[in-house]
Amino acid sequence: MILETLVVKAKQLMEDKGFVEVAPSLPLSKTFYYQVPENLRDNLEVGKRVLVPLGKRRITGYVLGFPSEIEIKDTKDVLDVLDDLPLFRRDELIFYRWVSSYYFSPIGEVIKTALPKGINIETLQILSLTEKGANILASYNGDSPVYPVRDAVPNGTYRILKEISGGKGVTLRHLIKRLTVNNPRSLLFKLRDEGLVNIEFKQKGRLIKPKTERFVRYERDSLSKQDFTSSMDILKKKAPKQATIFKFVRDKEKVSFRMLKKEFGNSSGSVKRLKEKGLISVSYEEVYRDPFAQYAYSKDTPPRLMKRQQEVLNRIIKGINSGKFSPFLLHGVTGSGKTEIYLRSIEDVIRLGKEAIVLVPEISLTPQLVSRFKSRFGNNIALLHSRLSEGERYDEWRRIRKGEINIAIGVRSAIFAPFENLGIIIVDEEHETSYKQEDKLRYSARDLAMVRGKLAKAAVIMGSATPSLESYYNSKTGKLTPLSLPERIENRPLPLVEVVDMRDEVKESSRKGLIFSKKLEKAIEETLVKKEQVLL
Structure with a gap:
């Protein structure tokens, strides 16, 4: 019997949400369309993740939009919505689509790269034995991994059934790593079809979650000034530690348990009794992991600009x-x-209520550089680079997403910082090759800075003492406005550079394999005599 294929022509408005376009979080070049059950429509938005079927699997995908007119064959339903709030906005999606198109990379992989690593949800395939599979495993004698075909079961079955046995379930990825048989996936799926193995899907949740701490807060309305004095006198006599802790909390109004432990040692009992008396309250509050803990800084005073600096700044502003x-x-x-x-x-951009991204090569992201930005802008900075823990990077991303800060400074991946109202993108040392990512999603952050700046109608500064050939050419053809600072601050002299022709040195020397010139050797000797250092 030939089954007729139902073709659904859905003409709908964007807000109807009857069908949804989903990008799988897998290296697949195409997107898929699913039907949205009525009970999920109110909670579905562009930028959220969904759980959807794909073949015989269940996978996570990103919602890209709600098509107004499509032709769909045998549609499947969205199974669940996985996020309370969208992970990206429509304007960011336009940027992601451009990246996907230009670099021939699946849109799902682009989005996965743009999001912090710790929030990705993974779908695991869990294997377990059926009763029939357990019986066949028990029927084998010995422990050889290869057996003759019996009951239409292929060779290699024993090893697979043995690995899966145990009752706790084994992930498909773990099993394949341990197997030495050919085509393990095909063999596993055949065992499933023969009724020997169950394959279930399980969502592995976020690795990173918001960090919370316990805080103790003084209940301001619990005591009058007179009652406070009376309570303190009683506590000092009967419970001196409680009195000390209570006064400490009252003076600061809110204190973390961590600080109390640092100041007074184990304070749980005292805090519990103070809470029972209604003098304090205890609650869990979210705190951000601090990537700046290692950096020391103090507020700086902006220096007076030189004439040439002021001219350059005026053009940028x-x-x-x-x-x-x-x-x-x-x-x-x-x-x-x-x-x-x-x-x-950046100060001018912030004055306009906009945001800034500062890209630096990994090698340039030094404590001195970060401290300089912190000294000028305080806590209004997010730091994004590979040396952060996943928790720190997740918190910095969330601070940007919530609009709590205006500046992101980081390496190439910071170009994806989720700012909503970008005013400027700065690419320092733009000639550096480290702005190119060479694995997974391959891209040039320098080029993406230009694209994102154009989409956001923002200023973009490519800065360098030795510009790349491409940027230099673009400045000559009008794609970039050239700005020049040919002199050092306060007219300090540039280092003297002398080029020595080593061909002449070789002719004059009898030594073989000559590396250093006579002038360089003499300069090194003179420097060492002065107890100074040499960097080659």
């Missing part, structure tokens, strides 16, 4: 205030004050 895409190439010698230009430009 004009571009920022125009509300149009304004790309610049800032070509400044080492020590010319490029960083101060960055800082002043």
Whole structure:
């Protein structure tokens, strides 16, 4: 019997949400369409993750939109919505689609790269034996991994059934790593079809969750001033530790358990009794992991700009205030004050209520650089780089997503920082090759800075003492506005550089394998005599 295929032509408005386009969080180039059950429609938004069937699997995917007109064959239903709030907005999705198209990479992989690693939900395939499978395993004699075909079961069955036995279930990924048989997936699925193995799907939840701490808070309305004095006198006589802790909490109004333990040792009993008396309250509150704990900084005073710096800054600010895409190439010698230009430009962006991304090569992300930005902008900065723990990176991403900060400073992946109202993107040392990612999603953060800046109608500054050939050419053809800082701050001299022709040195020397010139050797000797250091 030939089954007729039902073709559903759905003409619907965006808000109808009858069908949804989903990008799987897998390296698949195509997206899929699913029907949305009535009970899930109110909770479904672009940017949320959903649980959907794909073949005989259940996978997680990202909601990309709600098509207005589609042709669908044999639609399947969305199984569940996995997020309370969207992980990305529609404007970010436009950027992701561009990246996917330009770099020929699946949109799901692009989104996965843009999101913090710890929030990705993984679908696991859990294997267990059926009763028939357990009986066949018991029927084998010996422990050889290969047996003749019996009951239509292929060779290699014993090893697989033995690995799965135990009752706790084994993941498909773990089993395949341990097997030495050919085509293990095909063999497993055949065993499932023969009724020997069960394959169930289980969602592995977030690895990273918001961090919470216990806090003790003084109940301001619990006592009058007179009653407080009376209570303190009683506590000092009968429970001196409670009195000390109570006064400490009252003075600070809110204290973490961690701080109490540091100050007074084990305080759980005293806190419990103070709470029973209604003098304090105890609650769990979310706290951010602090990636800046290792950095020391103090508020700085902006230096006076040199004339050339001021001219460059004026042109950049004009571009920022125009509300149009304004790309610049800032070509400044080492020590010319490029960083101060960055800082002043960001100050203007913040004044307009907008946000900034600062990209730096991994090698340049030093405590000195971070401290300089912190000294100028305080806690209004998120730090994004590979040396952060997954928890720290997750918290920094959430601070940006919530709109609690205006500046992100980090390596190439920071180009995906989820700002809503970008005013400027700065690419420092833009000539560095480390802005290119060479594995998984391959991209150039320098190029993406230009694309995202154009989409956001923001200013983009490419800064370098030695610009890349591409940027230099673009500045000559009008794609980038050239800005120059040819002199160092306070007209400090540049290092003297002398080029020595080693061909002449070889002719004059009888030594073989000559590496250093006579002038360099002499300079090294003179430096060491002065008890100074040499860097080659």
